[in-house]
Amino acid sequence: MSNMTRRTAVGLLAAGAVAPLAxxxxxxxxxxxxxxxxxxxxxxxxxxxxxxYRYQTPDEFxxxxxxxxxxxxxxxxxxxxxxxxxxxxxxxxxGHTYANFFNQSKAVVDILIAPANKLPFHFMWxxxxxxxxxxxxxxxxxxxxxxxxAVNGIAAPAIQSALLPYLRADGSNDDKRRALLTVNGxxxxxxxxxxxxxxxxxDHPSFALTVRxxxxxxxxxxxxxxxxxxxxxxMTSGKADEKSPDYWTIEHTASGVAVxxxxxxxxxxVKWDWKARIQAMFEEMAQRGxxxxxxxxxxxxxxxxxxxEIAAHLIDKELPVFSEYERWVRFRSTPADxxxxxxxxxxxxxxxxxxxxxLGNGFYRLKNTEDELRRIAPKAPRFTGxxxxxxxxxxSSATFSFIDLMRRNRLAGVWGEPTGGxxxxxxxxxxxxxxxxxxxxxxxxxxxxxxPKSPKPDAGLLPDMRIDPTPEDLAAGTDxxxxxxxxxxx
Numbered sequence: 013m014s015n016m017t018r019r020t021a022v023g024l025l026a027a028g029a030v031a032p033l034a035x036x037x038x039x040x041x042x043x044x045x046x047x048x049x050x051x052x053x054x055x056x057x058x059x060x061x062x063x064x065y066r067y068q069t070p071d072e073f074x075x076x077x078x079x080x081x082x083x084x085x086x087x088x089x090x091x092x093x094x095x096x097x098x099x100x101x102x103x104x105x106x107g108h109t110y111a112n113f114f115n116q117s118k119a120v121v122d123i124l125i126a127p128a129n130k131l132p133f134h135f136m137w138x139x140x141x142x143x144x145x146x147x148x149x150x151x152x153x154x155x156x157x158x159x160x161x162a163v164n165g166i167a168a169p170a171i172q173s174a175l176l177p178y179l180r181a182d183g184s185n186d187d188k189r190r191a192l193l194t195v196n197g198x199x200x201x202x203x204x205x206x207x208x209x210x211x212x213x214x215d216h217p218s219f220a221l222t223v224r225x226x227x228x229x230x231x232x233x234x235x236x237x238x239x240x241x242x243x244x245x246x247m248t249s250g251k252a253d254e255k256s257p258d259y260w261t262i263e264h265t266a267s268g269v270a271v272x273x274x275x276x277x278x279x280x281x282v283k284w285d286w287k288a289r290i291q292a293m294f295e296e297m298a299q300r301g302x303x304x305x306x307x308x309x310x311x312x313x314x315x316x317x318x319x320x321e322i323a324a325h326l327i328d329k330e331l332p333v334f335s336e337y338e339r340w341v342r343f344r345s346t347p348a349d350x351x352x353x354x355x356x357x358x359x360x361x362x363x364x365x366x367x368x369x370x371l372g373n374g375f376y377r378l379k380n381t382e383d384e385l386r387r388i389a390p391k392a393p394r395f396t397g398x399x400x401x402x403x404x405x406x407x408s409s410a411t412f413s414f415i416d417l418m419r420r421n422r423l424a425g426v427w428g429e430p431t432g433g434x435x436x437x438x439x440x441x442x443x444x445x446x447x448x449x450x451x452x453x454x455x456x457x458x459x460x461x462x463x464p465k466s467p468k469p470d471a472g473l474l475p476d477m478r479i480d481p482t483p484e485d486l487a488a489g490t491d492x493x494x495x496x497x498x499x500x501x502x
Contacts, residue, residue, distance in 0.1 A: 046093040047084035049448035050077050053455065056350055056446055057104075062342050062375070062461030063439040067105040067183055076100055090123050093451055095210040098178045101455060106439050107188065107408045107432065108458040110180040113201050115445050115454045125201060128217055128240035129209035134247070135160060136194040136486070140169035143486050145196055148247045153234050154223065157487025161231050162222035166212060175207050181432060182408065183470040188432030191405035197248040198275065198311055205244060214238065226487055257284040262293050268303040269501050271494070277410055278315030287321055291391070294325045298393040304501045305395060308402045308494070310428060314409025319417065324391040326399065326423045331388040333417070337437060337462040340375040341365045354457075355445040364442060364459055378460065399424035400497045403475050408432025409440055415473055427477040428493050435468035437461060 054077045057064055064073060080100050084093065094111060101110050113125060133154060134146040142160040160168055172193065181188035192203040217238045224231040253259060254276055263271045272293060279286050297305065307322070323331060344365040346354060351362060368376035401424045403415055412433030418424040441460030448455065479493045 044084035044086070044088040044093050045450040046088075046097060046448070046453065047081050048450040049453070050081045050084070052353065053077075053446065053448060056353065056444075056457065059350070060342050060346065060444070060459060061104070061109070061439070061457060062340055062459065063106050063109075063437070064104060064342075066436065066439075066461070068103060073104075076103060090120065090451070090453075091210055094120075094124055094453060095178065095207070097451075097453055097455065098207070102178050102180060105181065105183050106458065107180050107182045107185075107434075108438070108440050108443070108456060110456055111453055112445070112456045113206050115456065117452055117454070120452055120454075125206065126241045127209070128238045128243075129214050130202075130205045130239050130241070130244050131163070131195070131208075131219060132236055132239045132243070134196050136196060137172065137190050138481060138483060138486070139190075140172050141483070142168040142171075143483060145194075145486070148197075149239075151234070151236055153232065154221075154236075155225075156489065157226060157483065159224040159226070159231075159483070160221055161224050164212065164214075164220050165222075171208070171212070174211050175204070178207050178211070179203065182434035182438050182472075183436055185405075185408075185432055185434055185470075185472050187405040187430055187472065188408050191432065196311075200245055200248060201241070202244065205241075226483070254279060255282050255284075257289055260286075260289060260293075262296065264300060264302065265498070267501065268301065269306065269498060270297050270300075270302045270304070271306045271308060271498075273308040274318070275311050276315055277312060277318040279318070280316065286316070286318060290318065290321045290325075294391075294393055294395055297395060302395075303397045305397060305399045306402065306494070306497050307399065307424070309407055309411050309415070310402050310404035310493075311406055312411045313406045313432070314411045314413075317410055317413070319410060319414030320388050321391075323388050323414070323417060323421075323423060325393065325395050327388065327390050327421075328394060329390060331417075331421060333386055333388060333413075334462070336416075336420070336466070337464055339378040339441070340371070340461045340463055341368060341378060341459055342375060344368065344376060353447050353449065355447050355454075356443060358442070361442045361444065361459060375461075398501065400500070401426050402493055402497065403428040403431050403473070405429055405432045405472070408472075409438065412438065412473065419473065419476075425477065426473070426475045427479060427497055428475050429478065429480055430474050431472040433472050434470060435464070435473065436470055437463045437468070 080096055083096060097111050132149050133144055135142055136145050144154055144156055144158045146156060147154045162168060163171060175193060176189050179189040179192050195202045195204050219236050219238060221234045221236060222231050223234055261273045341364050346362045365376040368378050371377055401415060401418055403426050407415055412431050415426055415431055419426055439458035439461045443459060444457040446455045446457050479496055485492045
C-alpha cells in the first residue's frame, strides 16, 4: 500500500450514492443538510480514522462536532457548508483528511468549483508575500515577479492567515499549507481557487489588485476580470500529463550530471510501466558514465512508492522501509451499516485489520504481508555517484517517506526547503471516501497511520542544505536551488 495525494482517486472511485442536484441546489433555503450528516461523519471517523487523536483529544473532536451542528442550525448555502466541513476536518491536522474537491460529485463541483471567481494568473507565496509566477492571459501591467500586495483591498498576509485554518497538512507544518496556496497550473483544481472565494465572497466578477513592480516605488491598482474553472484548466494545457511516460524527464549535462525531474508519483491509473521507466533511466546513466544525479521532487506530493525503485539502484544490500515507524489501524473489519457510505476502489479495505496485532489501546498493528514491500532489494545497475534530492513543502506523502529513507540511510543529500508531512507520522496507505447522504459532500478518510517507535518532533524534515527562493530569483526566472546543486559537482 502507498500514500495517496489530492489527485490520486480521480477516476478510481466506485459509484457512490450522492444527494441529487435538486436537493443540493436547494440547500440555501432549507436547514443546512450537513447538520444531519455530522453524527454519521463523527461515528465513521471515531471508528476508523487512525490519526484522529494524534493532535486532538476525543473530547475536543466531540465538542467540535457539536459546535458545528449548532452552527448549521439555520439555512446555509452549500459552499458555506463545505467551508465549515473543511474547517472541522482541518482540525484533525492530517494531510490526507479533507473534503477532497477532486472527489466531489459533479453536482457539488458545478456549485462549488465551476463559477467565475478565480484570479486570472499564476502566483506563488514566499512566506506571507504573494508574487506573480506567470500571466498566461497577457493582462496589461502584470508580469512575473510583481508582488500582489492586496486583493480587493485585503492585504496578502491577511488573506493567507485567513485561509490557513481550512487547509490540510500534518500537525503544525504550515509550510505545507502555504505551499497548497500556490497556483501554478500543476493541478486541475487549485486549493486557493476553492477557498479564497468562500472565505472572501465576491459580489462582482472582477478583482482589484494592488500590485508592486520591483522597479517602481509605489504600487498601482489594476482591475482584472475573474475566470471560471474551465478557463483555469485551459491554463494547465501545456503542463506535463502523468498519463504520458514523458511526465518524468531526464536531462544530461556535458559535465556528467543527470537531472531527473518527477512532478508526481500518483500513477495509479496510468498505462505506461513506471518501474521500467526508472530502470531505463539508471541503465541510461550507466551507459553514459553519469557521475552525479540530481533528483528534483520539489512539486511532488507523492502517490505510489516509486522511491523504493530508485533506492534499489543506490544500495548494495537489502534495506528496510519502515524501520522507525509502525503501521496501525483502528478496526479489524468495518461495521456493516457504515459500508454503504464508504466509497473506495478496493473493498478489501473493509477487512484491513483482520489478523493484525491487538495493541489493547484501540489500535491494531498491521503485520508484514507478502503483497507489500517491506524491504528493498538491490537492483542493477547500481549508481555509485553522488546524489542530491531537491526537496520542498509539497513532499508530504510518499515523497516525505522517500526523503526520510534517503536521509536515514545516507543515500543522498537533501537540498532545498523543509518538507511537508510530519516526523510524528502521517496517515494514508488505504482510503475510504465518505459519501455524506444529506449534503452530498465527500470527505477523505485515510485508514493506516504511521506511528514512530520513539518520540519525534512536530515538524517536517529539514534539508541538509537549505536554499529558499527569493523575490529576486522569482522575478529573474532563476532556479537558484538547481543552479547551486549543479555547481556543487564542479
